[in-house]
Amino acid sequence: xxxxxxxxSIFAVALIVIFFxxxxxxxxxxxxxxxxxxxxxxxxNKPKEIxxxxxxxxxxxxxxxxxxxxxxxxxxxxxxLAEDIFPTxxxxxxxxxxxxxxxxxxxxxxxxxxxxxxxxxxxxxxxxLNKITSLVSTNPVFSxxxxxxxxxxxxxxxxxxxxxxRAITLLGYNNVRTIVFRETINNAxxxxxxxxxxxxxxxxxxxxxxxxxxxxxxxxxFKFSEYDLATIGLLHDIGKYFLAAQEGGLEIISxxxxxxxxxxxxxxxxxxxxxxxxxxxxxxxxxxxxxxxHHYPSFFxxxxxxxxxxxxxxxxxxxxxxxxxxxxxGQDEQILPIKDEYxxxxxxxxxxxxxxxTDLVRNIEKSRLTVESYIDATQTEKVLR
Numbered sequence: 608x609x610x611x612x613x614x615x616s617i618f619a620v621a622l623i624v625i626f627f628x629x630x631x632x633x634x635x636x637x638x639x640x641x642x643x644x645x646x647x648x649x650x651x652n653k654p655k656e657i658x659x660x661x662x663x664x665x666x667x668x669x670x671x672x673x674x675x676x677x678x679x680x681x682x683x684x685x686x687x688l689a690e691d692i693f694p695t696x697x698x699x700x701x702x703x704x705x706x707x708x709x710x711x712x713x714x715x716x717x718x719x720x721x722x723x724x725x726x727x728x729x730x731x732x733x734x735x736l737n738k739i740t741s742l743v744s745t746n747p748v749f750s751x752x753x754x755x756x757x758x759x760x761x762x763x764x765x766x767x768x769x770x771x772x773r774a775i776t777l778l779g780y781n782n783v784r785t786i787v788f789r790e791t792i793n794n795a796x797x798x799x800x801x802x803x804x805x806x807x808x809x810x811x812x813x814x815x816x817x818x819x820x821x822x823x824x825x826x827x828x829f830k831f832s833e834y835d836l837a838t839i840g841l842l843h844d845i846g847k848y849f850l851a852a853q854e855g856g857l858e859i860i861s862x863x864x865x866x867x868x869x870x871x872x873x874x875x876x877x878x879x880x881x882x883x884x885x886x887x888x889x890x891x892x893x894x895x896x897x898x899x900x901h902h903y904p905s906f907f908x909x910x911x912x913x914x915x916x917x918x919x920x921x922x923x924x925x926x927x928x929x930x931x932x933x934x935x936x937g938q939d940e941q942i943l944p945i946k947d948e949y950x951x952x953x954x955x956x957x958x959x960x961x962x963x964x965t966d967l968v969r970n971i972e973k974s975r976l977t978v979e980s981y982i983d984a985t986q987t988e989k990v991l992r
Contacts, residue, residue: 686943694870700879715884761979762976
């Protein structure tokens with residue numbers, strides 16, 4: 608009997624030892640206290656390439672993507688800015704020049720009531736889907752473009768979508784806003800632009816990706832509404848479309864920032880032009896000034912931006928930089944560095960690899976698909992005509 612009891616005790620102790628050894632990996636010591644984390648998932652029976660993709664890049668708490676996954680992250684070629692070169696700001700304009708620009712912008716059509724209401728509703732994730740669907744349904748152009756986009760071969764859906772509400776849900780508010788923006792641009796700027804079709808599409812793609820990045824960064828780091836920041840990101844280069852419709856001098860082929868090239872050719876850069884257009888459309892102050900100051904973090908110190916717009920402008924500038932790093936550069940391939948003072952002010956590491964996460968890349972991919980689907984649907988429509 609005593610032998611049976613002894614063997615049972617040894618067996619019980621062995622089980623306890625095995626249990627603690629097995630679970631030791633799920634606990635760690637910190638400040639004398641014991642914390643338990645989630646059990647690790649085994650990588651057994653998983654293909655090697657999947658395991659490599661899941662391997663963390665230092666601290667992967669934000670799903671940071673390794674540079675091996677995206678080759679553009681291995682080396683970022685920043686454009687070196689000369690210390691004595693600065694773009695012209697709104698405050699630098701002479702009254703005469705300001706009056707000329709305002710006169711040119713005044714002939715642009717105002718944003719339609721439907722577009723204004725839609726962009727307003729799509730800025731709020733809590734907006735009622737039925738209201739948005741009803742508003743879209745009153746505009747045959749918006750309805751058609753949204754349905755064409757979601758049913759494009761790029762999305763490869765198993766069945767055709769005929770419901771506007773379902774199409775909006777599948778695309779997401781931010782991507783629907785991208786389509787609304789494209790149609791607004793088509794109606795607002797002159798038809799004859801000094802842009803090739805390819806460049807026009809690249810500029811639009813860049814704006815869509817910056818919109819996605821700005822929304823993500825604003826929500827992640829500053830707890831801002833991602834939809835407000837996404838709207839600024841979508842409109843940040845609106846001035847480029849306006850400049851492309853103007854008669855300008857010769858294009859300067861030299862190694863200087865694009866803003867300076869624009870000033871030599873048109874007498875104004877796209878950020879200042881965008882300010883006047885946003886004012887014309889009576890957009891909110893945060894959008895107007897977000898457009899005006901979106902390149903400031905690359906040229907000027909934080910205190911040059913009014914405090915109430917500083918974080919938004921830094922966010923859009925950072926989103927613009929990330930979009931270009933990932934290859935969505937639009938009209939301008941120059942990657943302008945952001946001054947360290949901005950990163951230090953907000954306690955953000957200026958290691959771009961730590962900001963670009965798998966979640967962000969996933970959202971960018973959806974934006975890319977939306978734009979490409981729209982282009983595909985539009986081209987198909989032209990062929991059928």
